[in-house]
Amino acid sequence: MIERIESKIRKMDPSWGDDWKEKQKLYSEIACEFMFFKDAWRNHVMHGRSEYDEERAQNIYNHVGAFMKHLALVGLKELQQ
Numbered sequence: 001m002i003e004r005i006e007s008k009i010r011k012m013d014p015s016w017g018d019d020w021k022e023k024q025k026l027y028s029e030i031a032c033e034f035m036f037f038k039d040a041w042r043n044h045v046m047h048g049r050s051e052y053d054e055e056r057a058q059n060i061y062n063h064v065g066a067f068m069k070h071l072a073l074v075g076l077k078e079l080q081q
Contacts, residue, residue, distance in 0.1 A: 002038065006030050026074060033067055 009031060012024040041060055045052070052060065071077075 001029065004035055005034070030071065030076075035068075037064065 005027075009024060009027045012020055012027070016019055016023055
């Protein structure tokens with residue numbers, strides 16, 4: 001999924017509007033966060049390499065929550081199928 005997102009970002013061009021460079025930068029930063037989530041937290045827990053105590057888990061939860069609020073503020077939302 002991350003590769004598909006990055007591919008779409010690389011294809012952004014002036015057809016996205018006058019502010020396409022700013023949009024490309026924003027989406028690139030968002031994609032970078034996804035990679036950090038996966039590499040720093042998800043992979044290590046899902047593959048049994050790490051365990052987190054309650055305080056560390058709460059910090060991760062808060063970080064992801066703040067990230068999701070940022071996505072909502074810039075207008076990104078879940079697609080309705």
